[in-house]
Amino acid sequence: MAKIIIPTPLRKFTDNQSSFQATSGNVGEALNELTTAYPGVKGHLFDDNGQVRQFIKVFVGEDDIKDLDNNATLVESGTIISIVPAIAGGCI
Amino acid sequence: MSKLILTEDARKVIIKDAESTYPHECCGFFYGSDDDKRTVTEAIPVVNTKEENRERRFEISAIDYMKAEQYADENGLTLLGVYHSHPEHAAIPSEHDLRQALPYFSYIIVSVKKAKTAAVLSWKLNDQGRFEQETVINQNNPFDVDVFLSSFNQ
Incomplete structure (x- = not known):
């Protein structure tokens, strides 16, 4: 079970929860799990094409998922x- | 207009960082509580990781952001926002500031003229995604509201 840390500015969309426990096996599925549980997060996390927004980065541990396997990056308990x-x- | 209470300790840290980093932009996070009154009790500088044009640009690394969230969590604080300086420019958010601004956060901007603080103002996005100025209150002197605004306007 992976733990997603919610940044403070998005906590108004997660009932003020600072983290979310996801059961999925990779990052993309875990993020979808989060936005299913808290739909208000979706527009701030994903663009119209379903991709993570330009000014948002997703890290697993201290690694940017762009340096790993992007949304397919596997997560473990x-x-x-x-x-x-x-x-x-x-x-300026 | 929403209010931001700034303790003297936090104000000193922000001003010292802004003046000592001049002519480059400084940046950092501030923390506190956000119950009925948003109160900044602590400010911590971080490195401006922008490699070029640091006199007019700042950038905070993702690692420093994660550490800031962790620091708030571990110390029972709320991460309330980001401060940065505008060397030789007004303490008013630029289009560049607006483009990457986040809801909820307060944005303290310090105008620094010739290495001296000229204004300390705070801004927050409204529901329409535009910046609105917050009233900055010095906690040690509640009557000292937006104390630097008049000097900035001169």
């Missing part, structure tokens, strides 16, 4: 999946 919003900006 105890795996930590983090949804990480890109934080950037600037004065």
